[in-house]
Amino acid sequence: MGRLFVVNLEGKIYSCKYCKTHLALCEDVVSKSSTVSMGKLILFNKVVNVTIGEKEERQMTTGMHAVADLFCVGCGSLVGWKYETAHEKSQKYKEGKSVLERFKFTWSRWKPLTGSIMEHTSQEVMLMIA
Numbered sequence: 001m002g003r004l005f006v007v008n009l010e011g012k013i014y015s016c017k018y019c020k021t022h023l024a025l026c027e028d029v030v031s032k033s034s035t036v037s038m039g040k041l042i043l044f045n046k047v048v049n050v051t052i053g054e055k056e057e058r059q060m061t062t063g064m065h066a067v068a069d070l071f072c073v074g075c076g077s078l079v080g081w082k083y084e085t086a087h088e089k090s091q092k093y094k095e096g097k098s099v100l101e102r103f104k105f106t107w108s109r110w111k112p113l114t115g116s117i118m119e120h121t122s123q124e125v126m127l128m129i130a
C-alpha cells in the first residue's frame with residue numbers, strides 16, 4: 001500500500017456512511033433507476049477514494065457481470081462495486097461505472113480562508129434549497 005491520498009470534492013457529495021470520506025459527486029451520477037435486487041442503487045461515472053478488490057463474476061438480476069468490490073480508503077468499509085465487464089449487450093453501458101450502496105449524501109464546500117471543509121447533512125441541504 002502506498003501513501004494514502006484522499007481527494008476532497010466540492011459540491012453535492014456522496015461520502016462514506018462510516019467515516020465521511022468523499023466518494024463521488026452528484027454530477028457524476030449516471031442513473032438513479034438501476035435496480036439491483038435490493039431497492040435503488042446509484043450508478044456513477046467516477047468515484048474517488050476507493051480501493052478496488054478482486055474481480056469476480058457475479059450473477060445479478062440483469063445478468064452476469066464481472067465486478068470488483070470497492071472499499072473506502074478512509075475506513076476500509078465495503079461501499080459498493082465497479083462493473084468491469086457486462087455480458088449482456090443491454091448492460092454494456094455499465095462497464096467501467098461504479099455503484100455505491102453505502103453512502104451518505106452531504107453538501108460540502110471549501111471555506112475560502114481556512115481551506116477546511118464545511119459539511120452539511122442531507123437534511124440541512126434540504127433546508128438550504130428550501
Ligand SMILES: [Zn+2]
Pocket residue numbers: 016017018019020021072073074075076077
Ligand atoms: Zn469510510
